[in-house]
Amino acid sequence: MLIQQLVNGVLLGTTFALIALSFNLVVGALDRLNFALGETAMVSAICAALLVSQADVPFVVAFVLSLLIGAVVAALTYLLSFRFVSPKYHTAPILSSLGVGLVITSLVTRTFGSDQRRVPTVLEDVRFELGPLVVTGDQLIILVVAALLTGLLYVFLNRTTWGTAIRGVSDDADTSGLLGVPVQRVILLTFVLSGALAGASGLLTGLSFHTVSPFTGFETTLTALMVVVLGGLGNITGGVIAALLIGVVETLTVAYVSATFRDLLVFILVAVTLVVRPQGLFTRQSGVAARV
Amino acid sequence: MSDVQLRASGITKRFQGVTALAEVTVEVERGSIHGVVGPNGAGKSTLLNIMSGFVPPTEGTVELEGRDITRLTPQRRVPLGMTRTFQNLRLFGGLTVRQNVLLGQHSHARTGFASLWPVPTAKERQLRQEADAALETFGLTELSRRRAETLPYGLQKQLEMARAVAARPSLLLMDEPAAGMTAQERRALVPRIRQLRDEGVTVVVVEHDMDLISQMCDVVTVLNFGRMLIEGPPDVALASDDVRTAYLGG
Numbered sequence: 001m002l003i004q005q006l007v008n009g010v011l012l013g014t015t016f017a018l019i020a021l022s023f024n025l026v027v028g029a030l031d032r033l034n035f036a037l038g039e040t041a042m043v044s045a046i047c048a049a050l051l052v053s054q055a056d057v058p059f060v061v062a063f064v065l066s067l068l069i070g071a072v073v074a075a076l077t078y079l080l081s082f083r084f085v086s087p088k089y090h091t092a093p094i095l096s097s098l099g100v101g102l103v104i105t106s107l108v109t110r111t112f113g114s115d116q117r118r119v120p121t122v123l124e125d126v127r128f129e130l131g132p133l134v135v136t137g138d139q140l141i142i143l144v145v146a147a148l149l150t151g152l153l154y155v156f157l158n159r160t161t162w163g164t165a166i167r168g169v170s171d172d173a174d175t176s177g178l179l180g181v182p183v184q185r186v187i188l189l190t191f192v193l194s195g196a197l198a199g200a201s202g203l204l205t206g207l208s209f210h211t212v213s214p215f216t217g218f219e220t221t222l223t224a225l226m227v228v229v230l231g232g233l234g235n236i237t238g239g240v241i242a243a244l245l246i247g248v249v250e251t252l253t254v255a256y257v258s259a260t261f262r263d264l265l266v267f268i269l270v271a272v273t274l275v276v277r278p279q280g281l282f283t284r285q286s287g288v289a290a291r292v
Numbered sequence: 293m294s295d296v297q298l299r300a301s302g303i304t305k306r307f308q309g310v311t312a313l314a315e316v317t318v319e320v321e322r323g324s325i326h327g328v329v330g331p332n333g334a335g336k337s338t339l340l341n342i343m344s345g346f347v348p349p350t351e352g353t354v355e356l357e358g359r360d361i362t363r364l365t366p367q368r369r370v371p372l373g374m375t376r377t378f379q380n381l382r383l384f385g386g387l388t389v390r391q392n393v394l395l396g397q398h399s400h401a402r403t404g405f406a407s408l409w410p411v412p413t414a415k416e417r418q419l420r421q422e423a424d425a426a427l428e429t430f431g432l433t434e435l436s437r438r439r440a441e442t443l444p445y446g447l448q449k450q451l452e453m454a455r456a457v458a459a460r461p462s463l464l465l466m467d468e469p470a471a472g473m474t475a476q477e478r479r480a481l482v483p484r485i486r487q488l489r490d491e492g493v494t495v496v497v498v499e500h501d502m503d504l505i506s507q508m509c510d511v512v513t514v515l516n517f518g519r520m521l522i523e524g525p526p527d528v529a530l531a532s533d534d535v536r537t538a539y540l541g542g
Contacts (some may be wrong), residue, residue, distance in 0.1 A: 161398065161407035161416060164387075168395040171384040174323065178382070180370030180399030 004133055005255045006248060011139050018201035019220060020227040021153065022194040027234040029190035035097040036077045038221030039104035040195050041202030044069040045212040047110055048255045049117040059122045062147070063203055070199020071192040073104065078191040083184070102216055116213045117204035119206040127253035130238020142204045146265060149200055149203040150240065153193070166190050172233075225268045231232045232280025241282055297322040297372075297494050298463055299342065303352035305338055305518075312338045313518045315352070320463070320511075324484060325495045327509035327526065329502065331538060334515040336498045337379065337467060343496065344376045344465050345369050356463070359448040371399050373462035377452045377454050379471060385441030388452055389432055393423040396455035397422065417456075428482065446477045456487060466497045469502050482508050506530055514538070 019041060026034045057065075081096035123137025128210050152185040157163040168176040168184045170253045178185045202220070206212035223246070231242030246266055273281060305313040313335045317526040320326045328336050341347040343354055345366040353362045356372055366376075375396075384392050394401070397419045406413045409447040412420060414488065427433050430450040435443065440451060456464055469485075470478045478501065485508055489495055500504050505512060506526040512530055516538040522529045529535065 042462050156408070158391075158408040161394070161401045161403075164391050164394050165398055167387055167391065168384050168398075171386045172382065175382040175384065176395065176398075177367045178370075178376075179396050179455075181368055182367075182397065273405075 001132055005251050009248030009251035010244050011142055012158055012251055013244035015145055015201050015205040016223055016227050016247055017240045017243035018197050019224040020243045022197035023193040023224045023228050024234055024236050024239050025190050029187050032076060032093050035094055035221055036101040037183050037198045039101040040070050040073045041198040041220050042217040043073060043108050044105050044199030045202030045206040046112060046117055046214055049206055049212045051116050053120055064201040066199040067196040070195040074191045074195020076194035077203055078188055101204045105214060105217055114214055116211050119210050119212055138207050142208055162189060226266055229270050230273055230281055235282055236280030295322045296472050300343055301353055303342055303349045303428055306350045311518055314522050318513050320494060322494055324510040325508055325513040328507040329505055329512060330515035335518040336515055340465055340467050340498050365541050374456050375456045375461035376465035377456050377467060379467040381448050382427045382454055383440045383448055383452060387440060389440055390436040392451060393426055393455045393458045396459040400460060426454040430454040446473050449473060461493055463494045468499055470499060498519045510524040517542045
C-alpha cells in the first residue's frame, strides 16, 4: 500500500535527517567531514540498547545517555583527528577520522562482542490507525524526537550567544576570531552538538529496526554522505529534505522492487545528482568538489 | 598632563627589505579622534594593522593603557577594549544584520553555560538593547532581519560600524570608513563619529578624504614614505608646507 510505504519512508528519513544535520554542522564549522560520525552513532546506540535491554534502564534515560556518549565521542574525535592537524592537509582529517571510526568499531566488538543488540519496543500498546494507515508508537517517538531535536537546534543556532557564534564561525572563522569569538571552543562545541545528534540518530534508527549492530557505523556514514551530497554540502534545510527523499526512495524500493536494490537506487540518484547538479539539489552555491 | 591611551613607539616595519614604516611614534590621547593620513603607500594601513595586531612590527612596541600589547593577537585585544573596522568589509553575509552586531559583542555576552540557553541572561539582555541602539544610531533598525549580504555597500559600511560600536570599545580603529560611500553618507559620518567620541570612545581613523579628516579629527598624524611628517591639530598639520609638498609634489 503506497501511502503506508510513503509514511514509513518519511519516518526512516527523519533518522537520516538527524545524522545529516550532524554532518552538516561540522561541514559548516570546519569545511571538513567527520567520517567517524557513523561509528559515533553506533557506539551510542549500542550502549543505550544494552542499558535498556539488560539493565532495564528506562528508554528516556538511555536516550539522554546516547546524546552524552555521542557528544563525548565526537569531542574526542575532534581532538584526535582535527584540532592539531594543519588546515593545509585536506585529506589528513578524512583518513584520521576514518581511523577513529575503525577504532570505535573494534573497541565496541572487543568490549561488548559482535552480536546485534535488541532495542525493545517502547510504546507497546500505542498504535494509530487512520483508515488503512498504521503508525506505531515507536514510529511516533522517532518522529516527535527528531522534530524536537531539529527545532531545538534551530532555536539554539538562531537565539543563543553560542549558537550565533557557531553560525559566525561557519560563515567566516577568521573574522569571528577578530571579533573576539573563541573559534576553537566554538568548533569543539559544534562537534559536541553534532555528536549528540549522531547519538540520537543511532538510537532512533535502532528503535525503528529494533536492533543495533556494531558493524553499521560506516554504512551510516555512507547514507549520511548520500544525503549531504543530495541536499547540498553544508545546506541544513536541503539536508533534511534530501534525507526524507532518500528515506522514501529506500522504502519504496524495498517494498516494490527488491531489498537488494535498496542502496543501488540511492547511489544512482546521488551519482546522477553529482553529474547534473554537483552543488546538490537544493543549493545554488558552489559545488561539492569546491568545498570538500 | 596628557592622558595617552594608545602608544605606538619607534614602529619600524620592513617587508622583505622594503621599509613600510620607519621609527614612527604615535600617541593617541584618550577621548580624541586621531586621524592618520598620507598619500598612497605612506604606510597608513600598515600602521593601523600594527596597532590592531594584524601585523607584527619589525621593531617598536604598542602599548594600550600602559600595557605592552605588541605580541597580542587581534582576538586578545578585543576584551581589552580595542575594536577595528576594515577597509574591505568583513561582514557575515549569510547572517542577519542584527546577528552580525550580536556577534561583535560575543566576548562580552558570553557567560559560560548560561549562554547556551535561549532565554537571555540579564547581561545578554542589556547587550541586545545596546545592539539595537547601535542599529538605530546607524539607521539599520528597519533592516535588522535582512541578510547582511543583501544590503547595498554603503549600508554594509554602516553595519560594520554598528557592529564595532556595539562591541563596547574604548578604542576604535577605523580603516577608511568613508571609502565607497556617497557624498551624503560621508556627511552623515562626521557627526556619528563625533558622537562616539563624546560617548567616551577614542577613535583612530585612517582616511584618504582630507575634508573629512579636517572636519572630524582633533589630532592628525601625516605620514609620507613610511615616515612621520608632522602631527598636530588638522588646521595646522594639513596646512604645513611639508604636507603640501607630499601631496602635490610628492
